[in-house]
Amino acid sequence: GLSWTTVGLNVLGGSLDVDLTTLPGGGNGRFQIILADQGVPTRFEVALATPLSDKQPTAWISGPEIVSAGAPAALYAFGSDAEDGALSNFVWSVDGGDEVAASALFLHDLAPGEHVITLRATTRSGQTAVASQIVTVTP
Structure with a gap:
């Protein structure tokens, strides 16, 4: 199953830097960007070029x-x-x-x-x- 982690909400200024080392690893990750400021939300999905490695327990x-x-x-x-x-x-x-x-x-x-x-x-x-x-x- 998929699990999602919110990394930004109500982002202003047109960009968001994400520190990938803080995210869980274990496979191919992707970002979903939802633009909702113009009425109907628009969704974009961006796959990570390299899988995130598992973090040490x-x-x-x-x-x-x-x-x-x-x-x-x-x-x-x-x-x-x-x-x-x-x-x-x-x-x-x-x-x-x-x-x-x-x-x-x-x-x-x-x-x-x-x-x-x-x-x-x-x-x-x-x-x-x-x-x-x-x-x-x-x-």
Whole structure:
């Protein structure tokens, strides 16, 4: 399906500069220009000469950095992408170990000490974003 982003409205002066780096990528884009100041709107479509490249997604972790051993605690995954919006494909690892696919990571089984928690979020096109957080488990 098509999606449109308004980049200008009520433009005066006859021109509008558009920074293409701020627009979502992922394919062939085009601009639709609607002139509506003379009664019946007139539409023009202009295709981009070069497809816009996908933007890099972002991922982040929400949750405590210090937890007590055995106490209930969780980290939550978040990710965003200009093309896909909110992401939902997340994989966690603790100290580089086995990977777990989930939107939350429960920390009740961690031994006391510092642990490197890594989150990887993946877009529909296969791009990934990585976020890490150190969690300290106190005895």
